[in-house]
Amino acid sequence: MSALKDLIPVVNKLQDIVTNTNLADLDLPILTIIGSQSSGKSSVLENIIGKDFLPRGTGIVTRRPLILQLINIEEDDQLIYKSPPPVSNSELTLEEHLKRASGDDAPPSEWGEFLHIPGKRFYNFDEIRKEIENETARVAGKNKGISRIPINLKVYSPKALNLTMVDLPGLTKIPIGDQPTDIERQIKNLILEYIAKPNSIILAVSPANVDLVNSESLKLARQVDPQGKRTVGILTKLDLMDQGTNAYDILAGKVYPLKLGFIGIVNRSQQDISTNKSLDDSLQAEEDFFRSHAAYRNLSSKCGTRYLAKTLNQTLMNHIRDRLPDIKAKLNTLMGQTEQELASYGDMGIVSEENRSSLILQLMNKFANSFINSIDGNSMEISTKELCGGARIYYIYNEVFGNSLLSLNPTANLSVHDVRTAIRNSTGPRPSLFVPELAFDLLVKPQIKLLEGPAHRCVELVYEELMKICHNCGSQELARYPKLQTKLIEVVSELLRERLGPTTKYVESLIEIHRAYINTNHPNFVGAAAAMASVVEERQKERDAETNRKSIEESRRSQQEQVDGQANGSAISEPASENGFSDKKHKVGKHSESQDDVKRGPADKDSFLNFFFGKDESQVTQQQELIQRRAQQHPFQLPLQSDGLQFNTPQSLGNLSQQLEEITIEEKVPALSEREQLECELIRRLIVSYFGIVREMIQDQVPKAIMCLLVNYSKESVQNCLVAKLYKDSLFDELLYEDESLAQEREKCKTLLETYRDAAAVISEVI
Structure with a gap:
């Protein structure tokens, strides 16, 4: 020293x-x-x-x-x-x-x-x-x-x-x-x-x-x-x-x-x-x-x-x-850091004619590789603050799209009136022996259409994420040439926009395919028999519960009447009826009816089958009561022919439209019969079962379609697309125009590095 x-x-x-x-x-x-x-x-x-x-x-x-x-x-x-x-x-x-x-x-x-x-x-x-x-x-x-x-x-x-x-x-x-x-x-x-x-x-x-x-x-x-x-x-x-x-x-x-x-x-x-x-x-x-x-x-x-x-x-x-x-x-530390920063700004001077093509090709390859690596999760600049790139796409598939599908209620927009109307319209003028299959088709197809909205949104979210990846693929070396970076982003953005249309159409076609043919033979479909059995079982449970409730109430009422009778029996005698046994018979009759309801339970299943495969007595009785009630309201009686058919006389033609209008008014909000309740419940269960099958397939097929038609296609085509549209001699001068502010930063960095070197040389004189 x-x-x-x-x-x-x-x-x-x-x-x-x-x-x-x-x-x-x-x-x-x-x-x-x-x-x-x-x-x-x-x-x-x-x-x-x-x-x-x-x-x-x-x-x-x-x-x-x-x-x-x-x-x-x-x-x-x-x-x-x-x-x-x-x-x-x-x-x-x-x-x-x-x-x-x-x-x-x-x-x-x-x-x-x-x-x-x-x-x-x-x-x-x-x-x-x-x-x-x-x-x-x-x-x-x-x-x-x-x-x-x-x-x-x-x-x-x-x-x-x-x-x-x-x-x-x-x-x-x-x-x-x-x-x-x-x-x-x-x-x-x-x-x-x-x-x-x-x-x-x-x-x-x-x-x-x-x-x-x-x-x-x-x-x-x-x-x-x-x-x-x-x-x-x-x-x-x-x-x-x-x-x-x-x-x-x-x-x-x-x-x-x-x-x-x-x-x-x-x-x-x-x-x-x-x-x-x-x-x-x-x-x-x-x-x-x-x-x-x-x-x-x-x-x-x-x-x-x-x-x-x-x-x-x-x-x-x-x-x-x-x-x-x-x-x-x-x-020494400052010099090392400054040298790295200077290297990130690129070499000094104007790029020679011989090196322009290789430089542009090199920058294109880096941009394309950065785009691909961001999707595959191999990028060196992975964020630790939020999901990005391929991880974000995976999150869209499994969380955003999956949860939106699960949140759909297949019968939320179907009222009981809609289901009953579809059943009635599908039978035409003929009475049905069982629930028509056409009604199920008419009702389940619009519900499958509900899956189209989340599928569209999934495509849009993946497209937006790919656009975000594209805009984040720049580097300091590429930032040296802002026009080249802008052109690279434009070409990749155009490629993604071109693939958005076919991907969206294919996803729509997936929904249409499932609506085109309702496959009730699918192994996971619950089927009419199983659905009917479950409905019968639930109805039976409801009947049993109602019967038990009525029995308990009747027992309590009887006990209360006995207590009241004992309190008043000594002072007032009970008046006798005309026949002497009418009240007792009436009570016994009620008791026997309740016992019959309990005993009739095991045979309800057979009556259910008769209900769907033949005319039900209760339905006939209801129809007869309806005819009698209307006959009382309208004194004009239609004559009965020998073959049992009813025809209008010429005098009744003037009142026909009025009768139909009154019938329509009465049926605006009619009460459901027992058969209609069962039919609506059966249709609802069949819709929920089939909708779940289609939803599961859509949840699996839509991400696959997006990966095939949009994500993977963009990864495989991005490099060729960049070269085809930008690797032209006529564009080299424009693309390699250097940013002035970046050039000033590089000059400043170079001056700083020279200052560090001068200072190191001064210290070296004494050390």
């Missing part, structure tokens, strides 16, 4: 690189000076440099961070004789005019340079002060506001030690004049931004004539450096302490322990500044003060500005030596 004296110039070079490129990722070792207003912070800097150049005044004077680089040069350094850029006579200072007039061309050995004015040297330090004030007002304004943008100043001098320091705005409590109301918060945030960095050495300036427990600089330093490992305490104004008091315990580290200790200094007084007392005289007076002071005499070798400068120089070099390997490792 080179000598330690070379370390600070190395960091200065790195600091220039960081400042020129706004490189915030590289944290460099630096001395950061903080303190309250009027604590002597600016005087400490001027004493270290040996020049009076910092702005002075009331309120906040330092309103931008000042990065000050002190560079030590020899008296005969060639840098002194390096001619600066020519300047006009109007820019020459009085000192330069006098030198030119006297013929003395020896350049001065002390000057300053600002990074925002490269190449211009300021030999007059009063001009440096004016430039600091002007640059501060240019960025931070004139209303006493502050700015985070630093001012970089280099001071070359044979008397200076190599140091890199940052002068920050002084801490304040109350806004004065036109200062912002939150000026205290702004300044604290700015200071914390610098001193919180691990590579920052904190110079906490505190006046000795104020109690140390009230030091704002030490309070802030303690927040970021609680153990005091990188904080140097600086006590100013030791000569202004009250008589009989001193800061010996503080300087000896007995009051507030700091690893780097406290250093006491004596700044120039306001009278010294007013009388233009030189800094050399001030430094000599400072040394005399410590040597002659009774309390500080033993510490005089560790006090004063010269000792402070040497200590800071040594502390900074040691800190740089400790942190430089970490900085080099950080640089």
Whole structure:
């Protein structure tokens, strides 16, 4: 490793690189000076440099961070004789005019340079002060506001030690004049931004004539450096302490322990500044003060500005030596990341004629493979936040489509009236011996049509997911050519739209196929016999339950009548009926009827078969009662012929339409007979059974059709389709038009990489 004296110039070079490129990722070792207003912070800097150049005044004077680089040069350094850029006579200072007039061309050995004015040297330090004030007002304004943008100043001098320091705005409590109301918060945030960095050495300036427990600089330093490992305490104004008091315990580290200790200094007084007392005289007076002071005499070798400068120089070099390997490792990491980012932007320059076709073909293949891999689940950029690609398609098939099918009720839109009307219409003018099959066909076909809506929605959802996959197949390399990416998406989108129509038609045809032929011989179909048996069984259970209920009610009623009879029997005798046994016979008759209902249960199944395969006596009785009731309402009786048929006489023709209208009105909401109830229930069960079979087949066939006609076809055809429509020489120039913003990002990335490499080369000089 080179000598330690070379370390600070190395960091200065790195600091220039960081400042020129706004490189915030590289944290460099630096001395950061903080303190309250009027604590002597600016005087400490001027004493270290040996020049009076910092702005002075009331309120906040330092309103931008000042990065000050002190560079030590020899008296005969060639840098002194390096001619600066020519300047006009109007820019020459009085000192330069006098030198030119006297013929003395020896350049001065002390000057300053600002990074925002490269190449211009300021030999007059009063001009440096004016430039600091002007640059501060240019960025931070004139209303006493502050700015985070630093001012970089280099001071070359044979008397200076190599140091890199940052002068920050002084801490304040109350806004004065036109200062912002939150000026205290702004300044604290700015200071914390610098001193919180691990590579920052904190110079906490505190006046000795104020109690140390009230030091704002030490309070802030303690927040970021609680153990005091990188904080140097600086006590100013030791000569202004009250008589009989001193800061010996503080300087000896007995009051507030700091690893780097406290250093006491004596700044120039306001009278010294007013009388233009030189800094050399001030430094000599400072040394005399410590040597002659009774309390500080033993510490005089560790006090004063010269000792402070040497200590800071040594502390900074040691800190740089400790942190430089970490900085080099950080640089290597940043270079690797930047090289990867630059590679993602593609090669520099315009693609040659020979490479255009291969480049376009390569980008097409990557796009097609990305589309296919996203569907198959092989993509490297799989989201962990939501389902996408093939997993989303699987979810549509099994969750969205499956649940929508299961939610369909096959008889929700069929009323009992609809079922009965279909049964009646399917029989025509003939009475039916059993439930007609045509009624079942008429009712089940519209219900199968209900499956078409969810099937259509399933196709649309899969199509939308494929379109989403298509739009997400871009990459950084492809984003370099926005027109090519747009064309690729358009071609794949057109392919998907072309396949949407055939897929939808095929799914519709699946529904129509199931509606075209109602296969009641399907092995899973419940069948009429099984459905009838279940209906009979349920009806029998209902009858048994009703009979039991009636028996229980009759028994309770009889018990209640006996209790009431016993209560009234002694006072009132029961009147006898005419025949004497009529009431008893009536009760016995009721009892026998209920017993007959119970006993008649096992024979109901045979009567059920007679009910569906022949005329039922109850139905005949009901028809006869209906005829008698209508005959009473209409006194006109139709004559009976010898063959049993009934004909209208000529007198009755005028009333025929009125009779039919009345019959229609009566049958608008007629009560269901027992036979009609059973028929409706049987039809309902047959519809539910057959609908379930068709629904199961549709749930299986629709995803297969979508995969075959839309998904798999798109996967197999996407690459050929892209090549056929875009791989043309006439389109190469248009497709390979590079995005300007991306080109700017690539240039920025390249510049950043060169900066990292320059910084690594600077560090390699000492490591």
